[in-house]
Every structure is written in structure tokens, then in C-alpha cells.
Amino acid sequence: MNTLERALIEKVGRENGWENVIESYDPIVVLASARHQAQLSVTPSTTASSFLLQISSDLIHQELIRSLNITVQEGSRIIVPNIDQLARLLHRTAELAQSLQKLAIQTYADRVKEALERTLPNNTEVERLVKQRVGQDIFREALLDYWAGACAVTRIDLPEVLRASHAKPWADCDSDEERLDVFNGFLLSANLDALFDRGLISFDVTGKMIFSPKLSPPHLSNLQLEDGLSLRWLTPEHEPYLAWHRLKIFQM
Structure with a gap:
């Protein structure tokens, strides 16, 4: 060289x-x-x-x-x-x-500490809200990096319409590691995020989008949801969280 x-x-x-x-x-x-x-x-x-x-x-x-x-x-x-x-x-x-890399937990702890020091009065409810807001910001940053700034389904790369969607919701996670795990969710456009969050769509073990029976054919047509929509990729690390989503969130 x-x-x-x-x-x-x-x-x-x-x-x-x-x-x-x-x-x-x-x-x-x-x-x-x-x-x-x-x-x-x-x-x-x-x-x-x-x-x-x-x-x-x-x-x-x-x-x-x-x-x-x-x-x-x-x-x-x-x-x-x-x-x-x-x-x-x-x-x-x-x-x-x-x-x-396992840096999210330390980043989360540091940012929470800084945010709480700037927040008065400091009580249990304030701390809970601060932790959730900071954690959601870190989770979004990680998903933007992991999915290269584009929707995990549509490839839309406009940050203003992209949301960090948890498969296993923040409140239901057993630890901060789960809450901040980049595999516990997907970067989705706002319409897909709303549907995923409310269990009206999910993804099967191959990454193919599945629809709740509560979505009628006119709903699917008006929302421009069609058979064949799927995640750009799916890893084994995603599957435990997706299985939880299909069992607990998805509306049958």
C-alpha cells in the first residue's frame, strides 16, 4: 500500500x-x-x-x-x-x-439524567414521561440508522413522515434493553405506523404484511394496501417481537 x-x-x-x-x-x-x-x-x-x-x-x-x-x-x-x-x-x-452496538442503554441513561436535571419539579410521573420521551428518541435514531433512513416496507425516505414503531410496546417491555432493541420494531411511514400500532396490520414469519379482518376490502383499497406488501428484510432477531405483536396486538 x-x-x-x-x-x-x-x-x-x-x-x-x-x-x-x-x-x-x-x-x-x-x-x-x-x-x-x-x-x-x-x-x-x-x-x-x-x-x-x-x-x-x-x-x-x-x-x-x-x-x-x-x-x-x-x-x-x-x-x-x-x-x-x-x-x-x-x-x-x-x-x-x-x-x-450495545451503546443505547448508556446513551439512554446519560440523556435521561441530563433531561431530569433540567426538569422541575421532579417526581415519579415526570421521570416516567422523561424516560419514555428520551427512549423513543433514541429508538427512532437507531431505526433510522438500521433501515438507512427509509420505510421498512415502502422505501419512502422522507424523515418527516417516518415513525419508529415498536412491535412490543414500550409499556409492555420487560427491560430497557427490550425497549431500545433495534429489532423490536420497524421504521414505518405514518399510515403504516398507525395501523401497526393498533394491530390492524402485522407481518408473518416471512415478513409479508397481514391484515386484520377489521379492515374491509374498501378500507384496504382506500388505504392502498394490497397483497404482496412486505418488509424489505426480516432477521431472526425480529421474530420474537413480531410473534408477540401477532399474539397480543394484532386484531383477529
């Missing part, structure tokens, strides 16, 4: 969520960020203009394999054909690192 290649990798990293250079020497650059705990290494390939990328988190690696059309070399290194694709992959990896 020559000086120009090293400088280019470091520049692309800084521009796409990896501002910290942990190591940089022939033939590897190791990148990290203050916003999450993941690290990755980038190595120029023997093939002209391509790169090999290795990620410290198995979960992030699995999500990339699932969601992007990429090739993996022996040793779990991802083959990146050019610098533009490297930028795209680094950006997506940073999004996943921020949504999947």
Missing part, C-alpha cells in the same frame, strides 16, 4: 463515519469512531483498485452480507471493487454500528 492509497482510505473513512485512524501501516488501515465500538480494517487487494474489508462485529458482518450484494473472501473479508463502493460500504457499516 503506497502513501496515496493510505491517505485515500483514511479520507473516505473520515467522510463516512470512521473518523479515528487506529493503525495505518503497510498493508492495513484500521478505522474506528467515537460514536460506536466497532472497528474495521481496510487492505488494498492484489487486484487493481479493489479493497478487502474486515469488520470486528459478527452481527454487523451478517447484516452487510444479508442486505448488500457483496462478495466474501476466505477469512470473512469483504471484497470491495472500487473506492466509490468502499465509501458506500463504510457509510452503511457506520449506520449499522450505531444501531446494533
Whole structure:
């Protein structure tokens, strides 16, 4: 790896969520960020203009394999054909690192503490409302990162109409870990969020949208709901929460 290649990798990293250079020497650059705990290494390939990328988190690696059309070399290194694709992959990896790494609980605790210090008077009901508001904000941020800023069904990417929808509602969760788990819900457009929240739609084990019998054919037509709508993807981690939603929320 020559000086120009090293400088280019470091520049692309800084521009796409990896501002910290942990190591940089022939033939590897190791990148990290203050916003999450993941690290990755980038190595120029023997093939002209391509790169090999290795990620410290198995979960992030699995999500990339699932969601992007990429090739993996022996040793779990991802083959990146050019610098533009490297930028795209680094950006997506940073999004996943921020949504999947176990940083939400500490962020939640810190933000709740700050919010309560600014709120008077401080009582049990105020604390409950503050915790819920802060938690919902963190959950939304995580879902925006995980779903790359687009609806999990329609791909609409207008933030103003996107909602963070819990499958297992905040009040019913057994812990803050469940409440803030990025797999406990979906980023949905406002109309789908309202239907999902009230149990008028859900998703089966394949991710296909299912409709409550309370939605008549005219309802479905006017809401532009049709057979074949489905989640853009569904992971095994989603299924326990979806099963809860189908059992407890979905209206039969």
C-alpha cells in the first residue's frame, strides 16, 4: 500500500463515519469512531483498485452480507471493487454500528439524567414521561440508522413522515434493553405506523404484511394496501417481537 492509497482510505473513512485512524501501516488501515465500538480494517487487494474489508462485529458482518450484494473472501473479508463502493460500504457499516452496538442503554441513561436535571419539579410521573420521551428518541435514531433512513416496507425516505414503531410496546417491555432493541420494531411511514400500532396490520414469519379482518376490502383499497406488501428484510432477531405483536396486538 503506497502513501496515496493510505491517505485515500483514511479520507473516505473520515467522510463516512470512521473518523479515528487506529493503525495505518503497510498493508492495513484500521478505522474506528467515537460514536460506536466497532472497528474495521481496510487492505488494498492484489487486484487493481479493489479493497478487502474486515469488520470486528459478527452481527454487523451478517447484516452487510444479508442486505448488500457483496462478495466474501476466505477469512470473512469483504471484497470491495472500487473506492466509490468502499465509501458506500463504510457509510452503511457506520449506520449499522450505531444501531446494533450495545451503546443505547448508556446513551439512554446519560440523556435521561441530563433531561431530569433540567426538569422541575421532579417526581415519579415526570421521570416516567422523561424516560419514555428520551427512549423513543433514541429508538427512532437507531431505526433510522438500521433501515438507512427509509420505510421498512415502502422505501419512502422522507424523515418527516417516518415513525419508529415498536412491535412490543414500550409499556409492555420487560427491560430497557427490550425497549431500545433495534429489532423490536420497524421504521414505518405514518399510515403504516398507525395501523401497526393498533394491530390492524402485522407481518408473518416471512415478513409479508397481514391484515386484520377489521379492515374491509374498501378500507384496504382506500388505504392502498394490497397483497404482496412486505418488509424489505426480516432477521431472526425480529421474530420474537413480531410473534408477540401477532399474539397480543394484532386484531383477529
